[in-house]
Amino acid sequence: GEPLLPATGIKRFDTPQGEVAVGVIGLTLKDTPILVTPSGVDGLTFADEAATINAFVPQLEAAGADAILVAIHQGLSTTAGYNDEGCGGIAGALLGILQQVDPRVDLVLSGHTHNAYVCDYGKIDPSRPFLVTSAAYGGSMLTDIALEFRGDRLVAKRAENIVVGHDGDAEAGGFPRFAPDAQVAAYVERYVEAAREAAERPVGRLSGDAVKGAGLGRLIADAQLSATREAGAQIALMNSGGIRAPLASENDGIITFGDIYAVQPFGNVLMTKSLTGAQLFEVLEQQFAGTEDELLSPSAGFAFTYDTSRAPGQRILSATLEGRPIHPAANYRVTMNSFLASGGDGFATFAEGTEAVTGPLDLDAMEAWFAMQPVTPVPAEKRAVAAGSQPR
Incomplete structure (x- = not known):
């Protein structure tokens, strides 16, 4: 009070x-x-x-x-x-x-x-x-x-x-440039140098550029699903707001630990919970409480279609797992990061999940996913499809 x-x-x-x-x-x-x-x-x-x-x-x-x-x-x-x-x-x-x-x-x-x-x-x-x-x-x-x-x-x-x-900022263009404060620059460089070995350590290779809204969320969801299979995970869902940087396939596609850390810097752990099909539909509906840019990215095998012109609560047209419709009364094992698991970003239904199993850090799951294949592909298949628009 x-x-x-x-x-x-x-x-x-x-x-x-x-x-x-x-x-x-x-x-x-x-x-x-x-x-x-x-x-x-x-x-x-x-x-x-x-x-x-x-x-x-x-x-x-x-x-x-x-x-x-x-x-x-x-x-x-x-x-x-x-x-x-x-x-x-x-x-x-x-x-x-x-x-x-x-x-x-x-x-x-x-x-x-x-x-x-x-x-x-x-x-x-x-x-x-x-x-x-x-x-x-x-x-x-x-x-x-x-x-x-x-x-x-x-x-x-x-x-x-x-x-x-x-000074030295290639993107400054024609704007005025300001000399860095020497004392602050030295302080920053001290920690950059201390982290350099870890940041520059290669973790794998990427087939192409991955950005939010065009493959990166799906890549993260696939990594999280793979890392939590032992907990029974069938589906993984990644929130757009948790993706803080793109992954560029420069330097022959080599991705470093610093690259993936920039994408997911929050230190979230993965949680796998049981949700009914009805609860899963509720989660999918909750992604429209904000803007369309905050859509969840699903893992491979899970797909849904939606129509934002419909009334709240009726925007999910269909959802399938491995091609089979999600049944409202059935139970599904779903993985999400700990921020979502507690109801973050307005996804209150995630917090209602049961039989929770704590998994690895989201960053460790990403690194393990890169280590599993010589070149990690950027997922391009249709998973979330808006009525009358391009798939995400």
């Missing part, structure tokens, strides 16, 4: 015109329980974002804040450029929050979607003229934000996303 951590703070700056106080409200998103391992937030509640922000705005004003910033782990998508203040093509879950935010907020720092944008929200809603910014992800951009005051009154604000290129 009480906040676990302080939700606000005030930073005070001395200026030639006197002190300026900037208030900050920080919060995660309401859907946190479905984005992290559920046991990690057991017993915690996550309140509505807009209501939370609005409750703290008057408190910060009463404490003397001259400007109010919100830092929130929720975001937008955009079809416009990363510095287009016109908010062209803005969409996403954060919009519904912004529509309700107290107009006394001056700036919203957002994230979660990994997109880059600078949106003058006043062009969407003149009664809420705050800036909304996001600096992509992975340190690839930095948002330069300036707030201009006259005395203690905020009179102007601007923001610009700056691409972070550095």
Whole structure:
């Protein structure tokens, strides 16, 4: 019933015109329980974002804040450029929050979607003229934000996303390059060197490039199925959100431990559980709670067809194992990573599985899969097929 951590703070700056106080409200998103391992937030509640922000705005004003910033782990998508203040093509879950935010907020720092944008929200809603910014992800951009005051009154604000290129960065293109801080660079290199032998150790060869949505998820699912056969596994399912990098078949197809670690860096263990056919259908339906990009990747022998135009609960048209229809009353042994096994990513039905057997690390399963064949193929067969579209 009480906040676990302080939700606000005030930073005070001395200026030639006197002190300026900037208030900050920080919060995660309401859907946190479905984005992290559920046991990690057991017993915690996550309140509505807009209501939370609005409750703290008057408190910060009463404490003397001259400007109010919100830092929130929720975001937008955009079809416009990363510095287009016109908010062209803005969409996403954060919009519904912004529509309700107290107009006394001056700036919203957002994230979660990994997109880059600078949106003058006043062009969407003149009664809420705050800036909304996001600096992509992975340190690839930095948002330069300036707030201009006259005395203690905020009179102007601007923001610009700056691409972070550095000396020796081949992808920096025509953007300004910044020399790395020598002390930090040396610190990083110390650990890069310490990990080099393990990272560069070859684990196998790949037949071609494998990326999320085009073979990599299926490859991982096949590896997990193979690694858990002794637990009775018949099916393995891999979540798209757990795939964090592609696998490139450069260097004669040689794949290193560092390559597969970049794909699955979370250290999840594999779990094999018994699910009824009805529960399996529930799991397949739950993948549509988010976006289509979050579809589960099935292992070889398991396939399903779906139609996202149908009503929730009716989107799975069929599911088969080795060509035979999944029977709602039958039991199936299904493997998933430990994040999914506890109901992560909104897959609550995974947590209902019984007769759980703990298997190896997902990374060890991947390495073992590469070791089993001279060249590991990227699976290309139809497994998840959308009505009227190309198979995944």
